[in-house]
Amino acid sequence: MSRLAELQRDLQSAAVAVAHAERTLATHPNVPSVLATLRTIQNHRASLEEQFFAAADEFGLDACGYRIELEGHTASIAGLTAVLGTFQKIFTTVYDALENGPKKTAKNSAETIEATTLGFAYTFPGSVGVMMTLANDRMLFEAKLDNAMGKTFDLIRANDSEELQYLSEVVGIPAVRLVHQWAEENVKAGFGADIVWRRDDVVKREVRVQAPEIAQKAAIIRAMRAHETAVVVGELLDVDILEHTFRMKVSDRIIQGTFDGAITSKKPAQLPKTYQATLQIMQKVVADESGHEQIDYFLVGLESPPGPPVFLTDLSDHDS
Missing domain, CATH: 2.40.50 (OB fold (Dihydrolipoamide Acetyltransferase, E2P))
Known part of the structure; x- marks a missing residue:
């Protein structure tokens, strides 16, 4: 995994370099060399990210990018950790429901938690977000984890009571309650979300929801x-x-x-x-x-x- 760790460090360094170049460009907007430097660094970072996805795939890891969308304000640490933590709980609870049947409470076994724990990889430059990885055994767990992430994305995307009702029958009420918690946390923080589930250069699932949509979802589930x-x-x-x-x-x-x-x-x-x-x-x-x-x-x-x-x-x- 040393190559993967090396790429993670390089990506973090590249993110710092991009941020510095963006600040320099803001101070000197009419200097062509500054813009050229920024583009060079951005291209280098994009190349590093492609290498990271390929290396992660070699090690049996899928990647999940979670980007916070903001509307003219900064993100709080409390808000960021809350929505990421609840997203993890939704995914784990959905996986458990699909494997063992919907339950009455969101209590998951140690084995389920271990199988679904997302690991931190690196942060994004120029925005608030993180790239996470998940061990996805190509022989044993691939279909199970992909199905669970797919249903997690369906829950986050769904914005009408009929679809949420159908999903509650599949994944259980505890998972829908966690989606409501996630929605309320986003509403409180003023967040939207752009989430991508991928393997190497293939995007398997993607969902993007803006703050007003998330607020609507919270209201629908509250009345459901x-x-x-x-x-x-x-x-x-x-x-x-x-x-x-x-x-x-x-x-x-x-x-x-x-x-x-x-x-x-x-x-x-x-x-x-x-x-x-x-x-x-x-x-x-x-x-x-x-x-x-x-x-x-x-x-x-x-x-x-x-x-x-x-x-x-x-x-x-x-x-x-």
Whole structure:
């Protein structure tokens, strides 16, 4: 990896040289030699970057460039570290969901974190941004990591409730919550984002979102209610035929909700009794200011359990 480290150092030095040449040009805008010097340094840096991408590919590394877009103001360290850190969490959570199924919380295993950790390579000259690398085994993990990064870019690009709802079913509510956190951090800092996922000279995915688009995304997710269908086994405790409400013990918690045709005079239910229940679950993606998570349950149907009470879907707050 010595060649890669050498190129990283050269790129950092080139970035400093570009910045110095740009300041000199600003002071002496009408001196042709100053402009020529800047162009020479920029071309040298571009050549170094091409060499870096090629060397990274040889070592089994893909590259992810994350550039902050600013509108007439400087970037704070707090804002920069916040959005980069949350971007990493989104990618890790999406990868985990695609590998192991969507979860109720954004808790990831040490193996998942190790597989998805982005490493720092170098900064960009003339703008705020970083180039990061990720080990992407061409035989074992390539399709998995590419798919996860693709879905991460889809989440960042999506700006309507229907697409975000679809993505929440694929990658889970925790990933969408992290996208909301990322959006709010960008709104607070006044950032846009230009992110590129590449291997050598091939750009595999790219997404660019400006500050107003990110603010719109934050508002959409804040108002969003995700829905899913779950099959559980639990003890039906109470039914109100007039109000069309029910209470059921599932695992270690009591859930309550509504129903329509699941329980009628022609389809009576016994109390208390263990059933296999099909539920439609509606959940506010972003909790209110008190931290309360609003979850609504609609009972679609009841059946006798296929065997001993085994929970097919865990509705508790713990990961399966």
